[in-house]
Amino acid sequence: MAQKIADETDRRILKELTADARITNNELAERVGLSASACLRRLRRLEETGVIKGYTALVDPTAEGWTMTAIAAVRLSRQHEDEIEMFETAVRSWDEVLECHLVTGSRDYVLKVMSAGLDQYERFIKEKIARLKCVDTIETSFVMNTIKERRI
The missing domain is CATH 3.30.70.920 (Lrp/AsnC effector binding domain/regulation of amino acid metabolism (RAM) domain)
Incomplete structure (x- = not known):
């Protein structure tokens, strides 16, 4: 079974998305120190492997x-x-x-x-x-x- 979270960069991506799931890919890439295309590839892999199960709004x-x-x-x-x-x-x-x-x-x-x-x-x-x-x-x-x- 392949490891779902590859490294610390994946963890930083998840931390940023947990704080703000509406962040743009460009902003996310900048915050985690990746190019926009590399960030998007990692994000898609995290979604495809089920690490990211979905996105939702927190309602009061x-x-x-x-x-x-x-x-x-x-x-x-x-x-x-x-x-x-x-x-x-x-x-x-x-x-x-x-x-x-x-x-x-x-x-x-x-x-x-x-x-x-x-x-x-x-x-x-x-x-x-x-x-x-x-x-x-x-x-x-x-x-x-x-x-x-x-x-x-």
Whole structure:
């Protein structure tokens, strides 16, 4: 298997794109010390090999009316394939869930959930998560303040 990140120049390209994905190729090339054509070749290789999965805009959650972040730890009643599939399929369809991670320990999944407030979060729990027959327990922590948030 070929190495996806070739060297420190690739890392500098990724760092610059992480900070500003809308940067022009010419500006990117200048910042990392390459010609525009060499920079573009490296960028295309990083995209083709899957190091760069895509480009996206970071949207302020309050623009969506989301003012509250919750971390929900979910334990399934059984870890059978059909229940896992039921849960994961449902989670993928819920806009409120920004992230879902299968984890080790006493819980099976950890979800990052956004809502407009406690009432909306309660509806989300009652109308979506708790209605799944495969869910045994849900434990929620509310985010009071975000100290660090980094995208890679």
